[in-house]
Amino acid sequence: GAVVSQHPSWVICKSGTSVKIECRSLDFQATTMFWYRQFPKQSLMLMATSNEGSKATYEQGVEKDKFLINHASLTLSTLTVTSAHPEDSSFYICSASRGYLNEQFFGPGTRLTVL
């Protein structure tokens, strides 16, 4: 149990375009999902907390108009990188929280490359 999927697994786009990444909890419902960004050989950096049916909570320094998050159902959260630029190239990982210990289960990640 506790399987989280992400789509796409990788995407290459031109500068100025928008990219949407989907995160799904496949076998459980998640009222809270999280979006992280990870640079090579570094740890995870929390970008925002996505709450079903309400606005996302963004970490300090993360532009909410740049990284749009929608959590429309208990099994789906989306991250849209708007007007992407090369500096947005990164590995984006989502997680879904489950249980009273709020354990987080991670998706496989999405590699975004902006040309």
Place this chain on the structure above:
Amino acid sequence: TQLLEQSPQFLSIQEGENLTVYCNSSSVFSSLQWYRQEPGEGPVLLVTVVTGGEVKKLKRLTFQFGDARKDSSLHITAAQPGDTGLYLCAGGSNYKLTFGKGTLLTVNP
């Protein structure tokens, strides 16, 4: 701001050796989780510890939570090449996790 100091940052050992990774903080966490991540993939949850002094074993991996719930350790016995990866500790507070910087472990055959 809660911080988790993880050490060592890099570790390269030979197959069969033992190793310990440490995770320390000045803050108290309600739980502490250990993850292992392979390149290009998401982290995989290994264990969650919640009680001060708790010890959990997962085959050759032994996890310990400090009595004060501020620190934790991961000990691997007789490491194997398949143990290679990035090990991350994460402290739980409210609903969020605070991650350590990770330990990149390489086990050479």
